[in-house]
Amino acid sequence: MSNLSNTSDEILASARNLIMSGGYNGFSYADISEVVGIRKASIHHHFPSKVDLVRELVKRYREDGQASVVTLEQNVPDELDILKVYANHWAKCIEDASRPYCVCALLASELPSLPPEVATEVTNFFRFISSWLTTVMERGYKSGTLNLTSEPHVEAEAFLATVYGAMLSARAYGKPEVFSTILSPALNRLKLTVSH
Amino acid sequence: MSNLSNTSDEILASARNLIMSGGYNGFSYADISEVVGIRKASIHHHFPSKVDLVRELVKRYREDGQASVVTLEQNVPDELDILKVYANHWAKCIEDASRPYCVCALLASELPSLPPEVATEVTNFFRFISSWLTTVMERGYKSGTLNLTSEPHVEAEAFLATVYGAMLSARAYGKPEVFSTILSPALNRLKLTVSH
DNA sequence: ATCTGTCTACCTTCTAGTAGGCAGATCGTC
DNA sequence: GACGATCTGCCTACTAGAAGGTAGACAGAT
Known part of the structure; x- marks a missing residue:
């Protein structure tokens, strides 16, 4: 299924936009979750830790x-x-x-x-x-x-x-x-x- | 007394060093308190909020x-x-x-x-x-x-x-x-x- | 039967900020 | 000069919320 790559791409894209405005400590999983429309825990499924994500x-x-x-x-x-x-x-x-x-x-x-x-x-x-x-x-x-x-x-x-x-x-x-x-x-x- | 200005200068100096390495969201009052050697609450006495400080x-x-x-x-x-x-x-x-x-x-x-x-x-x-x-x-x-x-x-x-x-x-x-x-x-x- | 993606519910730690107390210095007044 | 009042700087103790992260359940696809 392409849903997997779609969501994880959306996560990466929103993280990119958030970092672009405030840097590594300027965004949280909660911020991404709002933009992408999934729960915090679901982001951890795609990227176990913030370090992995960035x-x-x-x-x-x-x-x-x-x-x-x-x-x-x-x-x-x-x-x-x-x-x-x-x-x-x-x-x-x-x-x-x-x-x-x-x-x-x-x-x-x-x-x-x-x-x-x-x-x-x-x-x-x-x-x-x-x-x-x-x-x-x-x-x-x-x-x-x-x-x-x-x-x-x-x-x-x-x-x-x-x-x-x-x-x-x-x-x-x-x-x-x-x-x-x-x-x-x-x-x-x-x-x-x-x-x- | 010059203690006042001394401590508040120390707070500013340590905040400057911390920002220099990680930016606005890269430091906390707890970090400053460790460097300067006073409690978090005492920093709020000199600078009521983080915005005031920076x-x-x-x-x-x-x-x-x-x-x-x-x-x-x-x-x-x-x-x-x-x-x-x-x-x-x-x-x-x-x-x-x-x-x-x-x-x-x-x-x-x-x-x-x-x-x-x-x-x-x-x-x-x-x-x-x-x-x-x-x-x-x-x-x-x-x-x-x-x-x-x-x-x-x-x-x-x-x-x-x-x-x-x-x-x-x-x-x-x-x-x-x-x-x-x-x-x-x-x-x-x-x-x-x-x-x- | 397993794997994938999501969920709810929870945990711990850290965050900025507040309330209130206390010691010492400073000050006006007697 | 003594006496109380105020101010300053710091403290302990606390709060509410946000942080990153975990456990485990569930639906649907393979």
Whole structure:
């Protein structure tokens, strides 16, 4: 039956939304139970403990990201375009308030107080994004589509920091448009200035 | 008697450390009571509610920041140097683990789920840092000590995002040195390239 | 006959917060 | 200077509710 996976997906989705707004300690099984419409005890059937639930959530979050990256790289050849699509993805999520913040950004902020199993998954997520961005920078440098001023892995970390910092600022001011305001010049700087 | 202010300062200090690691919902009056060595009920004497405590904490955090900024601007004339001192302050705090994360960055991540009184103070903190950095950028542009490629307020937001994004990455990877790795090129870009 | 998903009912621990008492310091008044 | 009144800071003892989690029953599908 697909009811099983349906309910457990609903649980994960509502947990994701709740974490997105208040972090690991900002939600409870009771909160999920209200959203999904089942009893607390039934959630424990799908995810015995809160650690199990969030660990699985972050693991899937990373896997989904990895799948998206594969699709993105298949469809967009130009490296600058790849970075633009990535930035625009977040710009859209923030501006239409559908996913106004990265689950792993919030969990990473709380890292020292997270259960170790969850913390490990969160670190894995950041390592994945970072190493992916590094490959994009390297490729863009070699093929001459990106204008790098530092080593690829440094440019990758700097770009990631800009995206996540911009996300935080947008939330802090309550102004979604701040994200794009910050990202535009960052992307422009990576564009090759064509000499003509 | 100075006992009063001493204890209430100790309470604020321990709350700050606890929030720095796990956010608003990541600590309790019981946690503070253990650190400070007084009973839970005694904390309520100084701060009737958790909202009162954290609101005061964030307010003072901003006021302390404002005072530091005044001193900094009095002692350091060059705008690029000001930005360097600011970045180095955080680099040092992160690397010696004394204040490995900004209290307001953590609270801003949780903003949608914070009590409104606290949320307002957190937004105020970000507005203060942002408008201060904007004045630094403007001054540096006019006096020709900074190399800006966007409007001052955009450069200010971008710099702030880089600092806070780098802070997050350092925490996410568990590698304090990542902060400086990201900040160095960001500061270099703001340096005027002398034509000779 | 077993497995799956849900339920009710319950448990323990933790949460923020309250009531009220008590010791010591401070203060105005005689 | 002595005397009571008030204020301050802390205490013990308590509360109601929320937290994560468990036990066991039951219906329906396999």
